[in-house]
Amino acid sequence: MASEGHLVSMTEAIGRIQSIQSMLQQLSQGVLPQASSAGTTASTGTRAPSGGAASSTDSASFAQALSSAVGGSGALSGVITGMATGAMTGDAVAADAKKYVGVPYVWGGTNPAVGMDCSGFVQRVFKDLGVDLPRVVSDQMRQGTPVASLAQAKPGDLLVSFGGEHISIYLGNGKAIDAPVPGQTIQIRDAWEQQSNLTAIRRIVPAGGS
Template identity: 40%
Template sequence: MTEALTRVGEIRTQIATLQDVAAGRTTATAGTATATSAATQQNATQFASALAAATGTDLTNLTAQLPGTPAPGVTTTQPLGGVVGAATTTGTGTATSAPASTDAGAAKGQQIVETAKEYLGTPYVWGGESLAEGGLDCSGLVHLTYSRHGIDLPRVARDQMREGTTIGSLAEARAGDLIIQRGGKHVGIYLGDGQMIHSPRPGKTVEIASITDDRVTTIRRILD
């Protein structure tokens, strides 16, 4: 037992020396680095064997190693000296995180919605596409709103329903998407939360209304 513990102490001293050398080195050739790694692994194995002999504990599955010399199948670094530090890294050894992303289309869609709300209370006028005409029809509201943001859409609902990309359901829709109803005879702008803004029919004004999937012909996303 005494001899084993003495051997453990010697090995620990050797490994500490190797760590100091590795920490102070600023440049190294590939051959030197490989030799250092092999020597470190050999000493680590000897350390584990000696400690097993001294304590009677099977340490076959425990790999003690210097930082930067992982054993096969080991993905965390376990520094010698009894303190284990774990860190998940990329193949280059540098920790990474998912880059923050912004959705310009969603932000623009919200701007579209805010513009459309400026026309709440505007009378329905068939064929109307500007306030100079006294009011707006459904596609006129869409056309005018988008044009104020530099987006030129077709004038009538049946053509607007062919623009952009198809969205499968209201659950996937976002503010600014076009809501097409009655087979292409009516259009509004989605606000979110199951609501759209539209100019419904003669005698009505631009308003916000609740909608459900069963009342939607298609949903079109203009802003990617």
């Protein structure tokens, strides 16, 4: 079971991501969130030079600085980088999902401070990254695009099993993460789903570089 300190840190991280997201949005539109080389600030609405749009290099540099400022964790770094480039990937989904390891399974749960069930966990991970998914497996399994087989699955794909009774997030290399059953916690384990009991594999965001 996750410790109280872990949950507090996780909640703080989510809050930081949300505040950072708005700053990155300004950056992508060419509004500098800090003083420019000319000494002006974001509060003046100053636009970046050379056509009024910040370059992708500037975005990446700003993302790296933000990641360092919030502690530089792997999961948070992946989220920030995805926001800065404007392309959320399956790798970022997998990284974000891992921060919930140890949160208890609670049927119908959607709050990581209390506990989550399988679909509540999946919904929360994608919500962290700015992607809205329905609440229940039967609706989640209709989102995105189909993947033909487990052999073709990539990190961030959703594995739906037993006719829509369960859902997990594929991490790659034969591993998946899920909220299994009452009495257990969110955990990384071998992807036990096989072609015989898989109902669907869905890709919600691009696979990324894995």
